[in-house]
Amino acid sequence: MGHGSDAVVSVDGLRKDYGGSTAVDGISFEIEPGETFALLGPNGAGKSTTIEILEGYRDRTAGDVRVLGVDPHRATLDWKAQLGIVLQSTGEPGVMTVAEQLRHFARFYPHPRDVDETIAAVGLTEKAGTRLARLSGGQRRRVDVALGIIGNPRLLFLDEPTTGFDPEARHEFWELIRGLKREGTTILLTTHYLDEAARLGDRAGVIAGGRLIDIGPIDEIGEASARVPIVRWRDQRGEHSVRTQEPGRTVADLVASLGAEPTGLEVIRPALEDVYLEMVGAARDGERAAA
Numbered sequence: 377m378g379h380g381s382d383a384v385v386s387v388d389g390l391r392k393d394y395g396g397s398t399a400v401d402g403i404s405f406e407i408e409p410g411e412t413f414a415l416l417g418p419n420g421a422g423k424s425t426t427i428e429i430l431e432g433y434r435d436r437t438a439g440d441v442r443v444l445g446v447d448p449h450r451a452t453l454d455w456k457a458q459l460g461i462v463l464q465s466t467g468e469p470g471v472m473t474v475a476e477q478l479r480h481f482a483r484f485y486p487h488p489r490d491v492d493e494t495i496a497a498v499g500l501t502e503k504a505g506t507r508l509a510r511l512s513g514g515q516r517r518r519v520d521v522a523l524g525i526i527g528n529p530r531l532l533f534l535d536e537p538t539t540g541f542d543p544e545a546r547h548e549f550w551e552l553i554r555g556l557k558r559e560g561t562t563i564l565l566t567t568h569y570l571d572e573a574a575r576l577g578d579r580a581g582v583i584a585g586g587r588l589i590d591i592g593p594i595d596e597i598g599e600a601s602a603r604v605p606i607v608r609w610r611d612q613r614g615e616h617s618v619r620t621q622e623p624g625r626t627v628a629d630l631v632a633s634l635g636a637e638p639t640g641l642e643v644i645r646p647a648l649e650d651v652y653l654e655m656v657g658a659a660r661d662g663e664r665a666a667a
Contacts, residue, residue, distance in 0.1 A: 383442070384409050384531055384562045385430060390439035392425050399425045401586040402439070412553070412563040414573035414594070417583035418656055423566050424535075426583070430564070431461060431533060444530060457485050460529030460561075462520050462537055470509025474500055474519055477508060478526055485527035498522045498552055514545035521549075525556065532556065534565045538572060550575055570649035582652065584659035598651035605645045609638035 385407035392400040400422040407413045417423050428434035429441060432448035432455075441448060446455050472480065474495060482488035495504050498518040503511060508519060517537070524532060534553070538546045546569075553576055557563060567573055573580055574594055581591040590597055601619075607626045608617040611634075620626045623643045631637055 382409060383407060384411075384444060385413075385564065386440075386442040387426075387430070388440040390426065390429065390441060391437045392422075392429065392434070393437045398586055400429075400436075403581075403583065403586075403588040404439075405581050405588060405591055407562060407564060409562055410557070410560050411578045412557055412565060412576050414565045414567065414577035414580040415583065416566070416570070416573060416580055416652060421583040422586040423583055427533060427535065427564070427566065431459065432456065454486075457527055458530045460524040460527060460532040462524035462532070462534050470507055470511075473505050473507050474511070474522075475504040477519065478522055481523050482526050487528055488526050489528045491526070494522050494526050497525070497555065499548060513540050514542065517541065517545075517549070518552075521552065525561070529561065531562045531564065534563060534567075536567055537565070538567070538569065546572070570647070570652055574648040580648075582655060584656050585663050587659075589659050590655060594648060597648065598655050602651045602654045603646050605643060608640070608642045608644060610640040611638060615640070 383406040385405075387406070388404045390400055390403050391398065403422075403426065405413075415423050415426065425434065429436050430443050430448060432443075432451045435449060443451075444455060444458055446452075448455075475491060478491045478494060482491055492501075492504070495501055498521050500515060500518055500522070503515060508516060511519065517540070521534075521537065524534075537553075538549050541549060550572070553563065557576075563576075565573065565576060577594045579591065579593050580597050582589050582597065604619040604621060605623040606617050606619050607623050607630070608615065609630065610616070618626065623645075627641065627643065630641075
């Protein structure tokens with residue numbers, strides 16, 4: 377795979393070995409400017425190792441990597457200032473107020489965002505003078521995001537950003553990320569919430585066993601057959617289901633043949649989560665067969 381001249385992230389044949397095991401096995405992908413790219417996969421698939429290599433925190437065994445046009449292994453402080461990183465847990469002490477913490481971190485960047493505007497962007501204006509220790513878990517997570525974007529990054533890494541959020545907080549966070557996207561921020565997202573990836577992502581790459589098993593637009597990931605709707609119903613003989621590209625016609629024919637609506641009638645349109653689980657399951661079956 378050649379490197380796109382405008383790609384924010386370009387990975388070609390990335391490999392990482394630990395002793396006798398391979399954590400990342402020759403993966404390749406690119407992320408375009410302004411794109412939200414979801415990197416998906418089960419625990420231990422190689423996502424974290426890949427991200428750490430892209431962030432410049434871990435060396436690679438082989439392959440070519442460019443982030444903002446630079447090899448992360450040879451990155452400078454100027455390069456790091458163009459990144460925003462939101463980890464799963466920052467462990468920041470809670471003695472500072474929200475505003476104090478943001479002002480402290482803003483000093484580390486050459487062209488930071490306005491502190492008050494950043495606090496407003498994450499919905500914490502009313503908590504600006506509150507000490508971090510007195511914030512709720514969701515509010516602390518918003519501070520994490522504020523710290524990630526205070527440097528006005530060209531590329532933002534979001535690692536499991538809404539873990540522990542209640543449903544309302546998750547939806548509010550999604551709106552924040554959409555706002556960053558509208559500003560032109562390129563985002564690399566890892567999440568175990570597949571609905572989150574579907575709502576926020578433009579494209580996704582799925583890693584299993586250290587290998588990239590699929591990549592593409594969110595609504596095209598996986599085999600086409602896995603996206604075919606399912607019509608399910610029950611009768612005196614038990615439960616039935618059929619995959620069909622014409623679920624409406626199938627339901628109409630079924631009702632006409634029975635003279636009434638069947639019990640437990642459902643039309644299920646597979647979501648990204650369904651496609652993902654089928655894809656990862658097939659990859660695991662392949663690994664077991666090979667072993």
